[in-house]
Amino acid sequence: MTGAWTGERAAARAAPTGAVRLARRVVAPHMDERPALPGTARVGALGQRMGVNDCGVGRNGRGGGGRADWFALAGFNCRASLAPPLAPFSLGPQPVSFSRREGKRNGLGPRRGTLQTKSSRPVGEIINYPLSIFNYQFILNYLEVKIMSMNQYLDIAPEVAEALKGGKPVVALESTIISHGMPYPQNVETALKVEAIIRENGAVPATIAILGGRLKAGLSHEEIEYLGKKGLAVTKASRRDLPVLCARGEDGATTVTTTMMIAHMAGIAIFATGGIGGVHRGAETTMDISADLEELGQTPVMVVCAGAKSILDLGLTLEYLETHGVPVIGYGTKELPAFYTRKSGFSVDYEIDTPEELAAAFHAQRALGLKGGMLVTNPIPEEFSMDPAVIGAAIDKAVADAKAQGIHGKETTPFLLAAIKDITGGDSLHSNIELVFNNARLAAKTAAALAKL
Numbered sequence: 084m085t086g087a088w089t090g091e092r093a094a095a096r097a098a099p100t101g102a103v104r105l106a107r108r109v110v111a112p113h114m115d116e117r118p119a120l121p122g123t124a125r126v127g128a129l130g131q132r133m134g135v136n137d138c139g140v141g142r143n144g145r146g147g148g149g150r151a152d153w154f155a156l157a158g159f160n161c162r163a164s165l166a167p168p169l170a171p172f173s174l175g176p177q178p179v180s181f182s183r184r185e186g187k188r189n190g191l192g193p194r195r196g197t198l199q200t201k202s203s204r205p206v207g208e209i210i211n212y213p214l215s216i217f218n219y220q221f222i223l224n225y226l227e228v229k230i231m232s233m234n235q236y237l238d239i240a241p242e243v244a245e246a247l248k249g250g251k252p253v254v255a256l257e258s259t260i261i262s263h264g265m266p267y268p269q270n271v272e273t274a275l276k277v278e279a280i281i282r283e284n285g286a287v288p289a290t291i292a293i294l295g296g297r298l299k300a301g302l303s304h305e306e307i308e309y310l311g312k313k314g315l316a317v318t319k320a321s322r323r324d325l326p327v328l329c330a331r332g333e334d335g336a337t338t339v340t341t342t343m344m345i346a347h348m349a350g351i352a353i354f355a356t357g358g359i360g361g362v363h364r365g366a367e368t369t370m371d372i373s374a375d376l377e378e379l380g381q382t383p384v385m386v387v388c389a390g391a392k393s394i395l396d397l398g399l400t401l402e403y404l405e406t407h408g409v410p411v412i413g414y415g416t417k418e419l420p421a422f423y424t425r426k427s428g429f430s431v432d433y434e435i436d437t438p439e440e441l442a443a444a445f446h447a448q449r450a451l452g453l454k455g456g457m458l459v460t461n462p463i464p465e466e467f468s469m470d471p472a473v474i475g476a477a478i479d480k481a482v483a484d485a486k487a488q489g490i491h492g493k494e495t496t497p498f499l500l501a502a503i504k505d506i507t508g509g510d511s512l513h514s515n516i517e518l519v520f521n522n523a524r525l526a527a528k529t530a531a532a533l534a535k536l
């Protein structure tokens with residue numbers, strides 16, 4: 084059986100460093116009904132023959148089936164940045180295609196194929212190289228192929244797709260903060276204002292949520308209003324919730340975890356929010372540790388936040404992040420901010436004082452091939468910060484109430500957020516809103532700086 088598939092380069096641009104970035108969209112059979120990204124080709128018929136199993140990996144059961152790289156090559160959007168030795172691979176203006184031919188199997192089982200241009204002209208030396216799965220893997224490692232869209236469930240809003248295609252700055256935003264983090268209507272007002280602030284600072288906002296089982300990168304105002312009104316009735320969606328929500332076509336508000344995941348699938352590197360989840364107080368018995376920390380350890384997205392609330396055990400949260408190799412940066416501070424206050428008594432790993440240096444550090448993390456994210460903690464502006472004694476007492480009371488009422492699992496964080504707001508009579512909500520604005524500004528400036536690298 085012969086299978087072939089074609090992918091077309093969506094955008095390529097030379098960075099000042101000489102590195103070449105290539106965004107390629109490959110259309111898989113199940114994507115035929117989906118709108119293509121602006122400016123990309125749709126190759127439905129050729130895609131028909133192509134599926135993960137048709138790549139010779141999963142089907143013959145040899146050579147490590149299920150590799151992410153193969154999945155990327157097998158028809159999902161992928162973005163590659165190419166190191167200079169392989170620059171010819173992506174430099175040609177021609178659309179690139181892969182054709183796989185039925186060939187002899189060698190003793191190790193891989194099929195062979197050739198990588199060539201759509202017109203069968205070689206793009207460069209590498210392209211003509213006969214490929215076994217092993218040297219494929221080698222090339223892919225060089226290519227640093229990253230999955231932009233690992234499934235058929237992703238919808239990137241046209242404006243966001245256009246910005247990504249042109250290498251323009253984009254900032255992701257979460258939706259649990261809308262549905263579970265603040266009351267209506269302040270949640271919707273804040274979400275819309277945050278988007279406006281990101282635009283004022285030169286980036287395109289992409290609020291992320293799950294709507295009708297679709298992973299949405301970029302929401303309309305109506306969609307934000309819908310989530311804000313629905314509030315706690317929307318499922319708070321962490322990593323473990325995605326499969327069932329997508330299969331059932333349900334809605335989900337994305338936490339830091341799922342926002343990072345979907346941002347990364349879409350090719351968005353920077354994400355602004357209020358606070359992250361962490362290791363809860365008493366986790367030594369409850370084992371309540373937010374999936375946000377795991378995600379920071381594995382997904383290459385920069386998260387700009389105001390630290391974490393002391394509803395958490397901040398010391399253990401930092402230990403956990405260290406174990407998972409997540410750099411914790413203080414923006415203009417050496418001390419971890421505690422959300423409502425600028426100080427926590429804990430040190431961060433590094434102080435960085437400019438968006439350009441943040442972007443450079445994130446860029447270096449990628450260039451080093453490190454897999455995780457980066458946590459930027461940006462202290463609440465002085466004028467909006469709260470009295471540590473007042474907020475400390477409110478948090479202690481909220482934590483005690485949660486314990487007394489037997490609140491646990493995913494309800495814990497939303498319960499504590501609402502209790503703190505009630506106890507402080509709304510003062511904390513005001514601070515919460517202002518710190519999100521502050522983070523949006525920093526994230527947009529950092530995204531702009533990153534786009535220049």
Ligand code: PSU
Nearest residue numbers: 259260264338339358360373374493496
């Ligand atoms: N902390 C806040 N505000 C929030 C959240 C946490 O100060 O809105 C939300 C975020 O969406 C975060 C999630 O990802 O709660 C963490 O929930 P959990 O602790 O259940 O992992």
Ligand code: MN
Nearest residue numbers: 371372373492
């Ligand atoms: Mn939890």
